[in-house]
Amino acid sequence: KGNLPQRFQKMTFRILLCLLFCAFISPLIRCEKYPEDAESALPLFQKWKSEHNKIYRNHMIERSKFKVFLENLKVINELNGQFQGKTTFGLNHLADLSQKEFSRIVLMPKRRAPVFEKERYVRSSLSGSLPDSFDWTNQSKVTAVKDQGAAGSCWAFSAIGNIEGQWAMMGKPLTNFSVEQIVDCDGMEDVAKGEADCGVFGGWPFLAYQYVMRAGGLETWEDYWYCSGLGGAPGTCEVCPAPGYNTTLCGPPIPYCNMSQSCVTKLDVSKFHPGLKVMSWKAIDQNETSIAEQLIKLGPLSVALNAELLQFYHHGIFDPPSFVCDPKNLDHAVLLVGYGSEKSIFGTKDYWKIKNSWGPKWGENGYFRMLRGQGKCGINTAVTSAVLARM
Template identity: 65%
Template sequence: MVGSLNWFVCILVLISAVYAKPWTYPEDVERATYLFRAWKEKYGKYYPSFRVEDQKFKVFLGNLKVINKLNDQHKGGPEFALNHFADISPAEFRSTILMPKRVPPKFEEERYIKREVVDRAPESFDWRSKNMVTAVKDQGSAGSCWAFSTIGNLEGQWAMAGKKLTNFSVEQIVDCDGMEDVKGGNADCGVFGGWPYLAYQYVMKAGGLETWEDYWYCSGLGGAPGTCEVCPAPGFNDSLCGPPIPYCNMSQSCVFKLNKSKFVPGFKVNTWKAISENETVIADQLMQIGPLSVAMDAELLQFYHRGVFSSYFCSKTKLDHAVLLVGFGVEKGLFETKDYWTVKNSWGPKWGESGYFRIKRGDGMCGINTAVTTGVLGA
């Protein structure tokens, strides 16, 4: 009887541990003030005046409540915690870090790679272990994720071709890519968002890419040293992108900065391909092709900390963020297993799981399977 009771107690403890809140932050002003001070020191945050700092504290306090609510809603699932986005509201996060929400593009049938899935996929796979993925970058306060996603794919394609893994220039695409798809209602709009499939077309037209070191990223530095005042790219479509930033520094524009003599020798994009929404096919193509560019609804990822993300509250048809699919796996828990994708983000290495996140695989979570593309390199 005693043994049975002890066993019952152990089960209760395990259940409590699984479903306990991973984070519960104080929501009163006094304790939140101490937490805000510690958070500022950790992330090196400084504000130009007491007035601005007071405004930021109010946002911070509101975000503590947001994080507590998210952890309560996702018990036993992903965990959410304070990070460097804690002083911007969810609304500001959507308007500066994410892109305007848009529906997945429709591609012609011939764009899709056609290949039957013959072999059963392994339980896990990860291109990072095969040196096909560069280090995590930080887009800063700009909606330039689409360029990071494109470049991540092309870096992988270059390495897959047997070349040295190279950091290609994201800023070149942000500054210079004014491609448009008028029929589809899409365009590449610099810091206001864009599409990887159009970015491949820009690289094809330009004839190549410079390296990150030769054409370094400066769009999203938020006024820090090295920040550039980005001018609209040649061909910027006002009707599809909206009005450009009213001020810019032409000496920092694509026209002045692009140097084709510094294009990486031998690098050329011949075309681009799309991949089926079937996630079994996506896993197969990921293993065959290399890291893939994908888009999704990332509104709820602002405070993601770790775990396999899944939510009833994200959209499968309204996308606002582009990222890089690098692998997949299975998380085996006490009561269930979770199939997931491993995804490289562009919010810096201190965000999430060292700059990466995992998201549920097999259910089209947050639309991650709806705009999967890859560039195709030529000889």
């Protein structure tokens, strides 16, 4: 041993550690393998229905949902095999949606990241090193995780999450603002760029900021509660398209709507939260060090990404290969709340901590972590923040 070069000694030691991990430790943390035959999966399906309060209108629908559930068990097993325990996947409330249904119902139509004017971008002013980790969730700047349900309204949740953080950054009490107001009332568009806010069919957080600027304020969640994505449950609303809804950019609106449940009837400007005014908005460039800097300086940030592989995410740092998570095809908007690093015998992985809008039972208590520094899934391509008026 004493005659071996020091570098070779270290390499040999790492190889031995890896072999030890593969032989003894890795099998202990590997996710359980779900049954893939109908007979074994049926009891699991019944248990899953009870856990997530799933009730179907008739036996035919239930049989079709069980087939989807069975196929998703295979998908989850395949994902756990591909990611080898570095990221784990598991059953959740989305397990009765096929991958196509998930994309159509929960995600937005895929789109390229917007290109903003140079004046929109925040200039970096980093003069020293950043802390190794940072998290707004333990500093009363992030509200509880919500569930968008069966609607492509993530963009409104992302925008409102950012505005909530901006309000709290001004020293105001952390407040839940109305996502439904954005979904119902925001018909903003940028025809030249082919971008528009389309209610339950998707939109852009930066256009949502512009809507709040034009509207003059926001109601709270309690005064204008969320109902668009409840999927037929009590309290579901059938909202008509927002004033200004662009059928060319958004596609045809829902075939049936109820005007009494829509913006023109429900919006009450007298209930706008006192003092809350959006005066402008800013964008952050794609450099992830700059994003981390502005996250600390400005507060939680609205971001967008390609989320088609996140349906069954359960735990770990999400690090998919680029060819299965195209960073140019954004279909989901979320809230960036922190960052950090995770050390293992394989080295250190930097990650972003992100608040999702698929409920607190999804992922890591409603959050997920994504590899930081490589532009994974386009997470760095559409980063924005509202600017509030200081009253």
